[in-house]
Amino acid sequence: RMTAAPPSYCFVAFPPCSRDGLVVFGKNSARPRDEVQEVVYFAAADHEPGSKVECTYIEIEQVPRTHAVVLSRPSWLWGAEMGANEHGVCVANEATVTREPASESEALLGMDLVRLGLERGTTAKEALDVIVALLEEHGQGGNYYEDGSSCHTFQSAFLIVDRNEAWILETSGKYWAAEKITEGVKCICNQLSLTTKIDAEHPELRNYVRSQGWWNGDSDFNFSEVFSLADDHLACSSGRESLERQGGDVSARAMIDVLRDKNSGVCVDSESFLTTASIVSVLPQDPSFPCVHYFTGTPDPSRSIFKPFIFVDDVKLVPKVQSPSFGNADPAKKSPRFQEKPDRRHELYKAHQGARALLDSDQDKGQKLMRIMLDLEQQGLEAMEDILTRAEILDPAEVVDLFYDCVDTELKFFK
DSSP states (O other), X not given: OOOSOOOOEEEEEOTTTBSTTEEEEEEEEEEETTOOEEEEEEOXXXXXXXXXXXOSSOEEEOOSEEOOEEEEEETTSSSOSEEEETTSOEEEEXXXXXXXXXXXXXXBOHHHHHHHHHHHOSSHHHHHHHHHHHHHHHOBOSOSSSOSSOOOOOEEEEEEEOSSOEEEEEEETTXXXXXXXXXXXXXXXXXXXXXXXXXXEOTTHHHHHHHTTSOOSSSOOOHHHHHOSSSOOOOOHHHHHHHHTTOSOBOHHHHHHHHTOTTTTSSOBOSSEEEXXXXXXXXXXXXXXXXXEEEOOSXXXXXXXXEEEOOOTTOOOOGGGSOOOOGXXXXXXXXXXXXXXXXXXXXXXXXXXXXXXXXXXXXXXXXXXXXXXXXXXXXXXXXXXXHHHOSSOOOGGGTTTHHHHHHHHHHHHHO
16 A cells, blocks of 8 residues: 655746746656556636536536646546646646545545636636635545555645746645745645745635644744654755746746756656656746647656647647546446556657667667757747747747647657
8 A cells, every 4th residue: 555645846937047037837647657647628618507517536517617627637537737728827736645644535636726716717826715615515536546455545735836926735624725826936745844834725714723722822833843743844845946046037947957857856757656747938028928738648747848838719629648438338437446446548648658668779779869859848948938038929820739749749759
């Protein structure tokens, strides 16, 4: 049984640490090694009054309107590990372990709350309010992995970011606390990080921990100390230090470099876990510029390329990074769940798997392929930088096929 939470890393950098006028967000999603992540887009939609939405395990009330979202998600579940919406809100989650055992009964997963926050919030604070209200109403719980033999449950932490501010939200059951960030660099990983600076919290939080005998009310209330199992509430310093060393110049490229770093532990490649997908988002503080979101859609960012996506109407869908759909026949939807594991690999995943095998078997060919891939990535980064620095307003037609074309080009190289 994997009791340890997977060591994913999430980052945000604000001026003065990031390049002028940009907020830069990034996450590596560490998950079971063989799990496939897909990149999916859902257009904004209106919903009939009284309609419901089927999340991973439970059905909840739908809202009248959901925003357009782009998500990177383990392809067996409804929610997402990380993603963005059309209003420049980004959300990523972390599985955490607290002194309160996480519930095995099926409720909302932390990943469902990522998607719900993005679909329903136009700012980071709105997304936070959505998440904590749903937590209060439905609770969190259920298996975090596609595993029929045992139930892996965790509590959730979230990094919620928009063009102006970020919120770190940490939860235990339905109780929560949050800290607001508007400058510098912040990193969260699979341990609680909130201490005494709390800018919002569950109204009953302090009464609850008092009643449990975890805090006597005499000392400063320190969320990590109260809720952590032992002394495991260490700051996730490895990635943060690399970003701080950039000295006020954190850009998409710098964030990508940090996510690729295996020596620091930020890029996870261990016996149980692998970084199965990554995201980097650049959010200009000036709302007249578009936000750019880069996704890998493939495992191990040190051997993957980050491909840009920009929200525009009628953005072209990219079936080649979408896993096959098994509908109601999906073992994740049947009871008992996960009795078998279907092949969820999408076209890009399969092609990338072949390329990874080449990197391992033939150094010359592998290095040549890697150089071509990184060159392709660099062209994308430069084109996006041009969009974010030019004076004229972006013509949507210019980027409607952007992500589609990047995936297509990558596939051509692998063939």
